[in-house]
Amino acid sequence: MARINLLPQELKPKGYVLKLSKTLNKLALISIAILLAAAFVFLGSFIFFSQQTKASLGRQESLKSEIRALEATEQKLILVKDRIQKIGKVLNVENTTEELGVLKQIVEILPEGVSFNSVGISDSSVELEVTAPNLLSIGQFFLSIVNSQGFQKVTVTGFSYKLETGYVVGLIFF
Incomplete structure (x- = not known):
């Protein structure tokens, strides 16, 4: 279209x-x-x-x-x-059985009047702190340590006097 x-x-x-x-x-x-x-x-x-x-x-x-x-x-x-x-x-x-033997030996020579404050046992040593009312007891304790000859080495780590308890001595036994 x-x-x-x-x-x-x-x-x-x-x-x-x-x-x-x-x-x-x-x-x-x-x-x-x-x-x-x-x-x-x-x-x-x-x-x-x-x-x-x-x-x-x-x-x-x-x-x-x-x-x-x-x-x-x-x-x-x-x-x-x-x-x-x-x-x-x-x-x-x-x-530590050997160290326990050392501790037993220390207890056997501990004079009357001397007591433990603290005890520490490690792999190679026994560390302890003892208290005594007078110097005579401390002297007897040191004499017993020297006479026992069962310790290789002993080191005094502290020596002080407290009015309430008496003389306090820190020791390490090797």
Whole structure:
């Protein structure tokens, strides 16, 4: 069928306006295509990052459960370490029988009136602090130590007088 234009020729759009209209129409179509492509890219990015976030949260939860399991293991290791230390102390006590013999020897030569304030037993020595009411008792104690000849070395670590208790002497027996 033939196209019939009922408008007068003066009202007909000029050529450059028709050309501009076609160009703007093409630009609009290209813009819509770019907009749709950008929307698809953004939607794809959103879905991708959403999946990555879910995966990260899953890994985070698994790491938290591993940490809880390792905390329990760490607690068990601390208990084992504590037990090993206690076993070491018991084994050291077994090795201090010689020092206990030294302490027994000291008790046997202790004169009347001289008493222990404190006793410390280590691997190689016996440290003690004795109290005596007068210098005569201290002298007898020192004389007993010299006469016993059962000690390799004796070191006096302190000598003082307290009005309430008397003379206080600190000694280390090796």
